[in-house]
Amino acid sequence: MHKELVIVLDFGGQYNQLVARRVRECNVYCEIYSYKTDLAKIQEMRPKGIILTGGPNSCYEEGAPACDKALFKMGIPILGLCYGAQVMMHVLGGTVEKAPVREYGKTNVHVNPLSALFSDVPEDTVCWMSHFDYISKTAPGFDVCAHTSECPVAAAENPSEKLYAIQFHPEVLHTQYGTKMLSNFVYNVCGCSGDWRMDAYVEQQIEALRDKIGSGRVLCALSGGVDSSVAAVLLSKAIGSQLTCVFVDHGLLRKNEGDEVEAVFGPDGDYDLNFIRVNAQERFYEKLSGVEEPEAKRKIIGEEFIRVFEQEAKKIGKVDFLVQGTIYPDVVESGLGGESAVIKSHHNVGGLPDTVDFKEIIEPLRDLFKDEVRKVGLELGIPEYLVFRQPFPGPGLGIRIIGEINAEKVRIVQDADAIYREEIAKAGLDKAINQYFAALTNMRSVGVMGDERTYDYAVALRAVKTIDFMTAESAEIPFSVLQTVMTRIINEVRGVNRVLYDLTSKPPGTIEFE
Numbered sequence: 001m002h003k004e005l006v007i008v009l010d011f012g013g014q015y016n017q018l019v020a021r022r023v024r025e026c027n028v029y030c031e032i033y034s035y036k037t038d039l040a041k042i043q044e045m046r047p048k049g050i051i052l053t054g055g056p057n058s059c060y061e062e063g064a065p066a067c068d069k070a071l072f073k074m075g076i077p078i079l080g081l082c083y084g085a086q087v088m089m090h091v092l093g094g095t096v097e098k099a100p101v102r103e104y105g106k107t108n109v110h111v112n113p114l115s116a117l118f119s120d121v122p123e124d125t126v127c128w129m130s131h132f133d134y135i136s137k138t139a140p141g142f143d144v145c146a147h148t149s150e151c152p153v154a155a156a157e158n159p160s161e162k163l164y165a166i167q168f169h170p171e172v173l174h175t176q177y178g179t180k181m182l183s184n185f186v187y188n189v190c191g192c193s194g195d196w197r198m199d200a201y202v203e204q205q206i207e208a209l210r211d212k213i214g215s216g217r218v219l220c221a222l223s224g225g226v227d228s229s230v231a232a233v234l235l236s237k238a239i240g241s242q243l244t245c246v247f248v249d250h251g252l253l254r255k256n257e258g259d260e261v262e263a264v265f266g267p268d269g270d271y272d273l274n275f276i277r278v279n280a281q282e283r284f285y286e287k288l289s290g291v292e293e294p295e296a297k298r299k300i301i302g303e304e305f306i307r308v309f310e311q312e313a314k315k316i317g318k319v320d321f322l323v324q325g326t327i328y329p330d331v332v333e334s335g336l337g338g339e340s341a342v343i344k345s346h347h348n349v350g351g352l353p354d355t356v357d358f359k360e361i362i363e364p365l366r367d368l369f370k371d372e373v374r375k376v377g378l379e380l381g382i383p384e385y386l387v388f389r390q391p392f393p394g395p396g397l398g399i400r401i402i403g404e405i406n407a408e409k410v411r412i413v414q415d416a417d418a419i420y421r422e423e424i425a426k427a428g429l430d431k432a433i434n435q436y437f438a439a440l441t442n443m444r445s446v447g448v449m450g451d452e453r454t455y456d457y458a459v460a461l462r463a464v465k466t467i468d469f470m471t472a473e474s475a476e477i478p479f480s481v482l483q484t485v486m487t488r489i490i491n492e493v494r495g496v497n498r499v500l501y502d503l504t505s506k507p508p509g510t511i512e513f514e
């Protein structure tokens with residue numbers, strides 16, 4: 001596999017995953033570990049370089065996250081970012097104190113182009129600052145190699161020891177040449193050659209999966225979402241007919257989605273895999289009948305999904321491996337990657353069936369960030385519309401129909417959503433908006449159509465811009481587009497006489513309605 005590793009030691013900063021992603025964008029494999037990681041363990045991993053992240057603390061305060069001086073004596077190149085830079089200075093004998101002026105946001109910075117970090121970076125550029133402490137005196141052996149009007153040490157270096165400190169955040173896109181700076185560190189300072197490439201990864205992963213699985217049988221729950229699709233195709237390339245994919249259509253998918261998934265992965269599709277589609281709509285509607293409470297609905301959908309999957313698995317008989325679509329952010333979020341082999345038991349719809357008889361779980365995407373999963377998908381020839389799909393929740397339309405679910409309501413929301421998606425794509429907005437969909441409110445109101453009084457449902461349109469889906473803003477869609485969508489929905493979807501646009505950001509709202 002890839003031989004070069006750069007490790008990120010996490011001091012609790014909000015951008016820890018971003019640092020690792022940017023390094024990987026430079027074609028260097030990177031993993032995140034806690035700042036508490038043992039030096040012996042670090043040495044064992046033989047990293048080509050170490051990056052210390054930002055963090056919310058003040059390094060001079062009692063009990064603040066720190067690191068051993070010996071870390072800087074191992075001969076491994078180290079780059080400290082923000083808090084990481086301050087810790088480096090503090091531990092090595094510099095001074096860090098509260099800054100007279102807090103710097104936050106885009107800031108002009110002057111860099112020394114002779115520094116290995118700033119090679120091919122303009123002398124005057126823009127960086128992203130976010131700090132209340134500053135380095136007032138560098139540690140012995142360090143020279144200042146960047147400053148801003150408020151910050152005398154925006155970067156410092158000790159090239160002979162291969163130690164570098166940057167006060168700002170090169171990992172944030174607002175730092176114009178940030179990726180270049182990280183690339184300079186991993187190539188110019190650490191001497192990496194860049195062996196992390198998705199095409200090679202796919203080939204190596206296929207080999208590794210073949211070795212691991214041998215002649216065993218593998219079962220995969222396929223939802224048609226990006227992660228499970230990529231995992232399924234990767235396994236199919238590796239082991240062909242030893243893999244069986246079970247696709248449960250719970251009747252809460254988007255319009256035509258079940259058929260689309262079957263067209264790609266089913267017997268007439270592009271892949272040679274055992275594909276089982278279970279049409280379980282009735283079963284789900286029955287269980288959901290009369291249930292209004294969102295959490296109860298989610299639980300029923302998750303539970304029923306597992307039961308259906310389990311029944312199919314039993315028909316197949318004994319399997320050796322079960323596939324899970326865990327990706328690297330899940331690993332990091334469930335307890336700092338690599339420290340313990342955390343197996344996330346809840347993925348997408350609801351978790352793993354506990355009565356399926358299998359030996360081991362396979363998580364073929366465990367090392368990858370979402371954008372890397374997409375790259376792997378493209379390498380594997382999965383159609384772009386599947387690879388760049390917007391997220392779709394496991395409980396599906398079940399949480400986009402407020403209140404009780406029935407087949408009639410599903411039809412309404414499917415048709416309205418299909419029109420909305422079509423018009424957004426026609427307007428060329430589909431790439432600019434991160435998630436958009438129609439939901440069915442439980443509200444009915446009086447309207448007039450032709451000369452007739454109507455008493456029908458209101459459909460709500462949602463569209464958000466977001467990076468991490470933890471916070472989101474309502475997207476600004478041109479009024480003319482919204483009007484076209486409204487007219488079409490009211491004309492074409494029976495049972496709807498009102499269309500509303502949701503302006504709520506997250507927080508206080510959530511992206512979904514339930």
Ligand code: XMP
Pocket residue numbers: 347348349391392393394395435469506509510511512513
């Ligand atoms: P919320 O509504 O919490 O959604 O702001 C944030 C993101 O998560 C998706 N989402 C889910 N995905 N199972 C999933 O697989 C779920 O139960 C679920 N609930 C929300 C949602 O679509 C959005 O992208």
